[in-house]
Amino acid sequence: MNVLLVGEDAALLEGLAQSFAALGYVPRVVLSLHEAREGALADPPLLAVVDGHLAAESSADALAVQLAPGGALVLYHSNADERPLIPPTLQRAVMADLALPLERNRLIALAQRVSERVRVTGRSRRQTPPEQEAF
Numbered sequence: 001m002n003v004l005l006v007g008e009d010a011a012l013l014e015g016l017a018q019s020f021a022a023l024g025y026v027p028r029v030v031l032s033l034h035e036a037r038e039g040a041l042a043d044p045p046l047l048a049v050v051d052g053h054l055a056a057e058s059s060a061d062a063l064a065v066q067l068a069p070g071g072a073l074v075l076y077h078s079n080a081d082e083r084p085l086i087p088p089t090l091q092r093a094v095m096a097d098l099a100l101p102l103e104r105n106r107l108i109a110l111a112q113r114v115s116e117r118v119r120v121t122g123r124s125r126r127q128t129p130p131e132q133e134a135f
Helices: 010-022 033-042 052-057 059-063 088-093 104-121
Strands: 002-006 026-030 047-051 072-078 094-100
Touching: 002 010, 002 033, 010 026, 010 104, 026 033, 033 047, 033 059, 047 052, 047 104, 052 059, 052 072, 059 088, 072 104, 088 094, 094 104
Parallel strands: 002 026, 002 047, 047 072, 072 094
Antiparallel strands: none
């Protein structure tokens, strides 16, 4: 299962990537929402963890990041930062807004819960309409 980490704090994101990799996830780190959108087109992530300030600056770009079926969008901010104000449309699409690295364990637990939810509900399988199936 892929996890997409989006933001400019290289040290934080590298630490998160190592934590996810140790648990069997395939992490990918990108600097911008544009890169996130482009990368997610080819291989949609189960979880997109996005810097809340980037998402607040461009909520349309944050919402445009394609997720795997059953996937989730999580925003983060640093412990010292004030939580950014995000529009209601983005608030409804976000599973959690975490203070990282303080809530790192909560992020890992959310990823595991989303993975389990996808496995149990069978959402990992794409539903291709019969008229679009290749024969």
